[in-house]
Amino acid sequence: MAGFVACGEYTEPEPRPVASIGSVDDFTCALPQDVGAYQRFPGSYAPSTNPRPIPGTVPDSFVPAEAVVCDIDLAPRIGADGVATYFERHYSGDFGSAIQAFNAPSARRAFLPGSCGDYSLAAPVDMWLVDADGRAVQPSYPLWDCGFENTTALGEVLELPEKYAIQHTVAIDAAGIEYFYHCSPVYSAPVDGTEKIDFPFWPSGFCYFDNVGQSPAFANASMFSTSDISPDWEALLSGLEHAAPCSERSNSIATSSSGMMSLDGTTAQVHVELDGCKRILADGYAPLAAPAYLVDSIAAERG
Template sequence: MPPPRRRTRPPSAALATGAALVGLSACGPGPAAPPPSAEIGATADCLADDVVHTLLGRVPDGPPRPAPEPGTVPEDFVPVHVVECSLGPGEVRVLEPETSTIRVQEITRGGDLTSLLAALDRPSREADPGQACPAVAILVPELYLVDRDGRAVRPVWPRDGCRLPDEAVDDALLALPEVDVRDLERRG
């Protein structure tokens, strides 16, 4: 078991490279309808095409590696741990595709998932009329909830009125103990 790592915020809450609070812009109201139920996949795969695209803004070369469609956690799905997929050590988000090795860090977290599931179940909020929002980009990890049979769902991360990720999910995720950390690679 790896020693626990200390950090005040995971890479998920880091500002995107080059992003800064450059001012405030008005956010228009948007629908806060709940997303459809998540597709249940055979396994968690932090190197799946959709996951890599979300994290890095590009689809890897090579044979397709599909990921289950994200959504709300199905009522009959009982997760026992969570897999957090984030940018790997030394990986930076690129705006244009390039051929290289893609590095993704896979962190498995265990423990009582009650707070995380409650945070993920929170509805996304609509912006208030005339609400000012910061002009920032926040990278959040892709998450898989995994049941005792190894099946996995990709929950949707709720957003606040400015379409920023709900910090309650990040707080609940950080509160869970890490049980495994792996650095994964795939040719990009």
């Protein structure tokens, strides 16, 4: 009996504090995940100078008029100036189910050694609630038995109608563009080889270059799901024919450096000519003839 009581006491969930009510001016959307390390002008992001009120359960006296949810990712396209966008989204409606989920008690903690395992957690979403008087609170979440946040309440908020969104911008550097958009904004001309491309290629973004001047100039970049363009890039490349000799200039070129590994284990960059010879090029490999549907699909992703 003593062992049972001790075990029950050990797994009892800790109570959460009630959230402090502050002004909506105390809240500013956090930068999307990882962006801070790639700002072109470090320190340009200016959060509220006021300390945020303490998060916790939603007070009984607080009646939300809207919820503000901040994007955790950058928008899927970025221009030549390297200025990326993200949004704070405002939702309104019946918050009854959301508040019930926010204020639900945490589960009893698991106590058996190794029973929780290791999990990769999603990036936290910055959000808060605002009432009709311009007051705001930041809800916390109850915990699952392994100590992870139960974000059911956030799902309830996201089911409500989105009334409007406010756009924010942040300038990121070349390394940031490559990190988030999976392509380099710095053009490097490939050198033809004789071997057919034989490495896996699963692009999730392209950088686009205008080649109308003395050298290709970065125009913009886009990220996307590979399913948006081709269901099987590896099979696609292996089935392409060598390109016929061609010296026609390409005025528009798309490059990608994600999902590709050359034989020596280094990242390779693939170029797709969107006009002119319309070839697929990689440094040290033979040019391949790009199918029209593929060229058109990649060009359409440019936006």
